[in-house]
Amino acid sequence: MNKKFFVTTPIYYINDVPHIGHAYATFAADILSRTHKVLGEKTFLLTGSDENSQKTVEAAAKKNLTPEKYSAEMAQNWQDTWKKLGIADGEFGFVRTTNPDHEKFVREVFQKIYDNGFIKQGTYKGLYCVGHEAFLRPEDLDSEGNCPDHKTKPQVLEEKNYFFKLSAFQDQIEKLLANPKFVAPEERRNEIVSFVKSGLEDISISRENAKWGIKVPFDETHRIYVWFDALLSYYSGTPKEFWEDGANLHIIGKDILRFHAVIWPAMLLAANLPLPQRIFAHGFFTIDGAKISKSLGNTIDPLKVADEYGIDALRYFLFKEIPFGSDGDFSFEKLREIYNADLANGLGNLISRVAKLAETLGLEANFIEKKPLLDSEFLVHLEDLKFQAALDYVWEKIRKADKQMEETKPWELVKTDPDKAKGVIENLIRQIHEIQELLIPFLPTTAEKISKQFSGKIKSAEALFPRK
Numbered sequence: 001m002n003k004k005f006f007v008t009t010p011i012y013y014i015n016d017v018p019h020i021g022h023a024y025a026t027f028a029a030d031i032l033s034r035t036h037k038v039l040g041e042k043t044f045l046l047t048g049s050d051e052n053s054q055k056t057v058e059a060a061a062k063k064n065l066t067p068e069k070y071s072a073e074m075a076q077n078w079q080d081t082w083k084k085l086g087i088a089d090g091e092f093g094f095v096r097t098t099n100p101d102h103e104k105f106v107r108e109v110f111q112k113i114y115d116n117g118f119i120k121q122g123t124y125k126g127l128y129c130v131g132h133e134a135f136l137r138p139e140d141l142d143s144e145g146n147c148p149d150h151k152t153k154p155q156v157l158e159e160k161n162y163f164f165k166l167s168a169f170q171d172q173i174e175k176l177l178a179n180p181k182f183v184a185p186e187e188r189r190n191e192i193v194s195f196v197k198s199g200l201e202d203i204s205i206s207r208e209n210a211k212w213g214i215k216v217p218f219d220e221t222h223r224i225y226v227w228f229d230a231l232l233s234y235y236s237g238t239p240k241e242f243w244e245d246g247a248n249l250h251i252i253g254k255d256i257l258r259f260h261a262v263i264w265p266a267m268l269l270a271a272n273l274p275l276p277q278r279i280f281a282h283g284f285f286t287i288d289g290a291k292i293s294k295s296l297g298n299t300i301d302p303l304k305v306a307d308e309y310g311i312d313a314l315r316y317f318l319f320k321e322i323p324f325g326s327d328g329d330f331s332f333e334k335l336r337e338i339y340n341a342d343l344a345n346g347l348g349n350l351i352s353r354v355a356k357l358a359e360t361l362g363l364e365a366n367f368i369e370k371k372p373l374l375d376s377e378f379l380v381h382l383e384d385l386k387f388q389a390a391l392d393y394v395w396e397k398i399r400k401a402d403k404q405m406e407e408t409k410p411w412e413l414v415k416t417d418p419d420k421a422k423g424v425i426e427n428l429i430r431q432i433h434e435i436q437e438l439l440i441p442f443l444p445t446t447a448e449k450i451s452k453q454f455s456g457k458i459k460s461a462e463a464l465f466p467r468k
């Protein structure tokens with residue numbers, strides 16, 4: 001039987017359209033799902049929309065829409081964006097937290113955790129930030145009493161809440177975190193380990209008299225906390241067989257690591273559900289050095305970049321420029337620079353020169369027929385989500401082939417010694433084949449174009465990456 005693998009992105013809030021930071025995690029998930037597919041595994045990629053948030057209610061009101069109507073429109077918008085960006089060739093799972101199946105599952109889990117004795121009632125007084133959908137401590141606020149990230153005053157809430165006994169899972173969570181694979185990168189794991197060491201506190205998981213969200217099954221005056229609901233979408237949105245005997249990986253941003261590495265596994269333990277195996281937290285992007293924010297008006301629409309440069313160029317830039325896991329900066333200037341150097345001049349140039357010479361000599365190849373092989377050094381980088389290292393590995397091969405071409409000068413040999421020229425070009429075609437296979441996870445459209453060009457009689461074709 002085939003091995004199984006699934007990968008998830010966060011389920012995104014839909015109070016706005018996707019920006020480049022969201023595309024980042026989704027492309028990363030796509031790279032991994034394509035890799036596992038090439039390895040012959042049954043793969044599944046899950047993304048989705050986190051709709052039961054107060055943000056939805058506020059955004060809907062601004063557009064004079066009901067939260068239901070607004071959510072449906074936005075969920076469609078996000079889904080369409082991922083399709084246009086070619087995520088999993090359109091074959092991804094998309095979970096909406098307002099799906100009746102998901103809601104039913106969340107209520108069942110809430111009930112189960114209650115029955116297992118891990119939910120209790122209490123009164124909560126605290127400062128709630130809608131931007132974070134979380135309580136803040138007084139010491140988290142800035143000098144004006146605002147949330148430092150959202151620059152808004154938190155709401156002062158005092159209400160009867162249901163609490164999840166997170167503190168009961170202190171030992172089990174510490175044990176989980178002792179596994180170096182559970183949370184990566186290392187730096188993030190250390191951060192979370194020391195947070196957990198400082199002692200886990202019980203958390204409020206319901207809101208009294210809220211108007212939007214999933215109702216507590218045994219007390220309909222309460223709605224379930226949006227993170228409790230959202231974290232369960234990884235389970236409700238994934239076909240059961242993958243949770244039963246598949247490997248899994250969850251890609252998130254570093255800002256939401258506590259929810260994923262602490263609260264989520266504790267909830268699953270409390271409900272007797274299977275645990276996640278690996279969580280990877282990536283870093284944050286700035287745009288030309290500034291924080292991405294709607295109010296600054298500097299959000300970048302990934303579809304616009306893809307229109308101008310191509311999806312593959314955007315993917316290449318994102319994973320080549322910034323080590324996955326670190327923070328980084330997006331700028332069109334750098335994008336253009338890397339595009340011209342590595343794609344137009346590097347990869348594109350090599351392919352077009354070799355194809356032209358092969359065409360002159362009437363050579364044939366059969367890239368399409370062969371099942372791709374990914375070599376082990378490349379796979380180790382991918383296994384560790386070291387995308388930059390994986391790309392460097394491929395570009396080293398491109399440079400090597402280029403160098404060989406410069407040294408052997410086949411364009412001169414074609415005139416003086418066609419047999420020798422043929423040998424040289426055939427050797428370069430073999431190298432291009434290797435390169436093409438390694439490009440499949442990262443630059444799927446380009447890999448496909450090359451494979452078509454090098455199947456049957458080799459043809460010179462339009463430039464893969466026209467110079468910009």
Ligand code: MSP
Nearest residue numbers: 010011012013021050230231252253254284285292
């Ligand atoms: N809905 C929650 C996640 C629930 S998962 C069970 C959420 N949504 S979000 O839309 O606000 O953020 C989704 C992801 O986008 C997060 O992982 C976050 O880190 C990422 N990013 C948001 N801004 C970003 C950048 N500027 N750069 C990189 N990633 C960023 O949180």
